[in-house]
Amino acid sequence: MPVINRFAELHDEIVAWRRDYHRHPELLYDVHRTAADVAKKLRAFGFDEVVEGIGRTGVVGVLKGESDPAEAGGRVIGLRADMDALPIREESGKPWASEIPGKMHACGHDGHTAMLLGAARYLSETRRFSGTAIFIFQPAEEGGAGGRAMVEDGLMDRFAIEEVYGMHNMPGLPLGHFALRPGPIMAATDMFSVEIDGLGGHAAQPHRTIDTIVAASAIVQAIQSIVSRNVDPLASAVVSVTTINAGSAFNVIPQRAKLTGTVRSLDALVRDQLERRLREVVQNVAAAYGATAHFTYTRSYPVTVNHAEQAEKAASVARDVAGELNVDASHAPVMGGEDFSFMLEARPGAFIFVGNGDTAGLHHPAYDFNDAAINHGSSYWARLVETLMPAA
Ligand code: NI
Numbered sequence: 001m002p003v004i005n006r007f008a009e010l011h012d013e014i015v016a017w018r019r020d021y022h023r024h025p026e027l028l029y030d031v032h033r034t035a036a037d038v039a040k041k042l043r044a045f046g047f048d049e050v051v052e053g054i055g056r057t058g059v060v061g062v063l064k065g066e067s068d069p070a071e072a073g074g075r076v077i078g079l080r081a082d083m084d085a086l087p088i089r090e091e092s093g094k095p096w097a098s099e100i101p102g103k104m105h106a107c108g109h110d111g112h113t114a115m116l117l118g119a120a121r122y123l124s125e126t127r128r129f130s131g132t133a134i135f136i137f138q139p140a141e142e143g144g145a146g147g148r149a150m151v152e153d154g155l156m157d158r159f160a161i162e163e164v165y166g167m168h169n170m171p172g173l174p175l176g177h178f179a180l181r182p183g184p185i186m187a188a189t190d191m192f193s194v195e196i197d198g199l200g201g202h203a204a205q206p207h208r209t210i211d212t213i214v215a216a217s218a219i220v221q222a223i224q225s226i227v228s229r230n231v232d233p234l235a236s237a238v239v240s241v242t243t244i245n246a247g248s249a250f251n252v253i254p255q256r257a258k259l260t261g262t263v264r265s266l267d268a269l270v271r272d273q274l275e276r277r278l279r280e281v282v283q284n285v286a287a288a289y290g291a292t293a294h295f296t297y298t299r300s301y302p303v304t305v306n307h308a309e310q311a312e313k314a315a316s317v318a319r320d321v322a323g324e325l326n327v328d329a330s331h332a333p334v335m336g337g338e339d340f341s342f343m344l345e346a347r348p349g350a351f352i353f354v355g356n357g358d359t360a361g362l363h364h365p366a367y368d369f370n371d372a373a374i375n376h377g378s379s380y381w382a383r384l385v386e387t388l389m390p391a392a
Contacts, residue, residue, distance in 0.1 A: 003321055003379040006122050014121075014378065015371045017041075018114035019096035022369070025085030025103040025110075028144040029056045034083045034113065038137045041117055045124035047135075055150030059137040060159060061120060065129035067392035074131030075389050078156075078164035079381055080343060081116035082109045082141035091365035107362050108169040111369030111377070113137060115167070118374060119381030131389035134159045140339075145301070147339035156346045163310055164349035165384060166340040167377060171362060173355035175372050178318035178380070179331035180352040182311040186304035187238070187264040188271050189337030190297065194219060194282050196246075198291040200255030212257035213246050215289035219259065220244070222285045226277045231270055238264035238335055239274065264335045266303055275299075304341040307348040314350040317387050321379045336362075354380065 007014075017037075026034055035057045042050045042061035049062035065074065090097045090104035098104040105111075120135050136155065140146030155161065173179055196219070198210030220241050231237045239261065246257030263278070265271040275297045286293035306314075315329040331353065340351050354377045360366040 002323070003375045004122065004382055007118060007375040007378050010118055010121060011374060014114050014118040014374050017117060018110050018369065018371060018374070021110035021113060022096050022105045023099045025098050025100055025105045026083070027087060027103060028084055028140040028142065029146065031057050031083045031139045035059050035137065035139070038083070038113065038117065042120060042135065045121050047120070047124060054155060055138060055146055055153045057139040058146065058150045060155065061135035062159065063120065063123055063127070063133045063135065065131055065133070065389060065391065066127040067130040076132045076134060076160045076162050077385060077388055078134040078136050078159070078161040078343070078347070078349070079116060079119070079384070080136040080138060080164060080166045080340060081112040082138050082146070083113050084109055084139055084142050084144070084146070086142055086363060088363065088365055092368045094368055104365070105369065106364065106367045107142065108356065108367070108369035109141065111169055111373065112167060115374055115377035116381055118378035119385070122378065122382050123385055128391045129386050129389045130392050133385045133389070134161055143300070145339050145342065148342040151342050151346045161347055163388070164343045164347045165310070165314060166343065166349070166351040167380065168338070168351070168353055169356040169369060169373060170353040171356045171359045171367070173353055175355045175357040175370065176322055176376055177326045177328070177355035178322050178352055179328040180306060180311055180314060180350060181329065181331050181333065182306050182308040184266040184303050184333050185306050185351055186333065186338040186341070187266055187335045188303045189300045190263040190271070190275070191300060192261055192263060192278055192295065192297045194259040195294040196257045196286055196291050197294070198255060201253050203251045203253050206253060209253040210290045211253050212291055213254065215286055215291040216244060216246060216257040216259055218289060219282055219285045219293070222281050223278060226274060226281065230273065230277050235270050236266045236333065236335065237270055237274055238262070239278070264337070266333055268303065301337040301339050302341045302345060304338045304351055305344055306350045307344070310348050311350040313388060314352050314384070317384045318352060318380055320383055320387070321376060352380070
């Protein structure tokens, strides 16, 4: 059962929605225009219930199948898309490029929202399923933990969601392909900062100073050994220093230096180990140079872990849509983060990648969601509902 024909008829309309969102990107929780449009569309499709303002600006649509949910022993499945954009100046050159300077849909969340709306349109016409499909449109995926906000706002209990599914486009994965894996599929994303305090002074008299630049350099070098010497070589981890700031003049040794960086892991124990070793190495290396280090570690998104049973169901639906050969059900994990992880901590479910073809990468100024992926993404959502909750 390949892509659903109805989506070929709806394609131009879904593309128009997608490009409208693309022209009007909104950041974090400030997705008022997008959320209002999503809610309006769901109501126009005849949804049984549409609730706005969950997790501040999230939208939830409830669609019941043709057979009485209770009678059919109906189940409740959640389908999630994200709506927010990024603070990047767009350089795609597309006619539908962002009309808001400094903001763009550089992660394809415009496409995610449009594909899920396409499935909402189709399923509201057909309703060939039992049980209840919950359509979840979340704000603030890009660093604002909008997924956690919706969960904390009672999303799962209020709508009695039993399983939850998510999707992200993947540049480099061919169009019409899907990829996923059971277990960890995306990394925990943590941040650290180090403020090093020494003794500033004249650059010609280093013996009368505690040089924070030398201490900071030693710290940057020393923490490279955490991944190579402390973490199990069969596990995965990233420690990257991404900013280093110190000094203001060529002849002054600065009093202070500051480093920040990111830490990625696919396993809770490795995550704990990375935090512990970073703290130890930073503080002890600083001390070796006579400086003091104030170390701060901030845990952001947890590991996105696909549940084995739901990942297999998702893979099976993707095979129905895309064909056996076009689904990689043991894809390597990605060290990027995803706040769908909070939903997978609350309920069993699975996160899947849909091919965006040979396009610029995510978060690149030239990136654009590939509209040719829409039929595959929308078909996956529709078939997922029809397969997991078959009509009586
Ligand atoms: Ni994204």
